Amino acid sequence: MDELKQFKQYGIIQRFVNETDAQFILSLRLDDKLSRFLSPTQNDITVQTAWIREYKKRELVGTEFYFITVDEAGERYGVNRLYNFDNDSFEVGSWLFKNGSPSSFSILSDLATRDYGFYTLGFKFCRFEVKKNNIAVLNYHKKFQPEITGEDEQTIFFRLSIDSYEIFKNKLLKIYNYGVK
Amino acid sequence: MELNNFIEKCREQFVDADEIDLNENTLFREIGSYDSLTGMSILFMIKDEFNIDLSEEIYKSKKTFKEIYDLIETMK
Numbered sequence: 001m002d003e004l005k006q007f008k009q010y011g012i013i014q015r016f017v018n019e020t021d022a023q024f025i026l027s028l029r030l031d032d033k034l035s036r037f038l039s040p041t042q043n044d045i046t047v048q049t050a051w052i053r054e055y056k057k058r059e060l061v062g063t064e065f066y067f068i069t070v071d072e073a074g075e076r077y078g079v080n081r082l083y084n085f086d087n088d089s090f091e092v093g094s095w096l097f098k099n100g101s102p103s104s105f106s107i108l109s110d111l112a113t114r115d116y117g118f119y120t121l122g123f124k125f126c127r128f129e130v131k132k133n134n135i136a137v138l139n140y141h142k143k144f145q146p147e148i149t150g151e152d153e154q155t156i157f158f159r160l161s162i163d164s165y166e167i168f169k170n171k172l173l174k175i176y177n178y179g180v181k
Numbered sequence: 182m183e184l185n186n187f188i189e190k191c192r193e194q195f196v197d198a199d200e201i202d203l204n205e206n207t208l209f210r211e212i213g214s215y216d217s218l219t220g221m222s223i224l225f226m227i228k229d230e231f232n233i234d235l236s237e238e239i240y241k242s243k244k245t246f247k248e249i250y251d252l253i254e255t256m257k
Contacts, residue, residue, distance in 0.1 A: 103217045104237055135196040136218040143225065175224050176237050 009115065010108040010176070016059060017066040017079065022048040024068070024076045028096040037134040038096075058083075065116065066094070069109040077101040080113035082121070089125035089159065090117040095137075104176050107140075111169055118162045126160045144168040182230060187253075188246045190230060194222035205247035227253065 006015030017025070026048045028034055029041040042048075058064035064083040070076050078097030082090050092114055097106040117123050128146075130138045131154055138156070145168070146160035182190075184205055192203050197214045209215060220240065227235050227249075233256050235249075243249045 097217075101217070103220055103241065106217050107221060136216065136222075139196075139222060140218050171225075171228075172221070174234060175221070 007112075009112040010173070012077075012105055012108050012112060013070045013072070014067045014080075014109065014112050014116070015070060017052060017055065017068045019049050019052050019056075021068050021076065021079075022052055025052075025079060028079065028098060031099070033099065034096050037131045037137075067109070067113055067116075069097070069105060069112075077105050078109060080109055082113060082117050084127070085121070085123070088123060089127050090121065090123045091127045092117065093128060107172060108176060111172065114165060114169075118165065124162050126162075126165060127158065128160070129155050129157045131155055184247065184250050187250045190226050191223055191246050191249075194219055194226055203246065205250075206245050208244055209246060210244070223249075231257070233257075 066081045069078045081094035084091035145164050146158040149159045150157040192198050
């Protein structure tokens, strides 16, 4: 990541979130459809801005990376986040894309974000949790054949190795006409 | 696979499969629950069932399941 703090991959631009993105992120988190599986969000731009201000401190020391996906014109489409790093793994979450985004953007952004965790940060495993009733996202993640590490009444916890990730990633990239043919 | 079976396989890719009614002329992207993950699931169903790699670019140009089915038939 250069001084511009953004990179282009799979036809999308990923850049670090900043305070000017607060309203956009709040609009995602308050969207009726998108927020069904989120913890409640306070409808307060000052709270969201303050959260990002604190996040930027974590970004600076390399313990968390919050990406926003934009196009060449700078239009914002969605977000993804890497956090809770441990010795060999990172957690991925906060995956939200606005309605009407180009159909491939959310998936390509997920791949670009996890690529960052695996290849740029050098982790060997990716951790994530999915609500059991979030069927579309659950079905998507299961296609990578992750290991289930635990579950509670509402949530399943997963861990995915880089090897398993790459197998399904390459299938996805073939469909979206990137990389492996 | 006959058209009706294909439509049923497509229906199964929707998160609210039990609540929607599809036919060959349904404009499936207009169904409320349809999103990019549904599209991805349909593309992988086609790969699994027909061993055909349908690119998203071509998939996007098709509006109904009948159009997709007809395309697959020409690709076999």
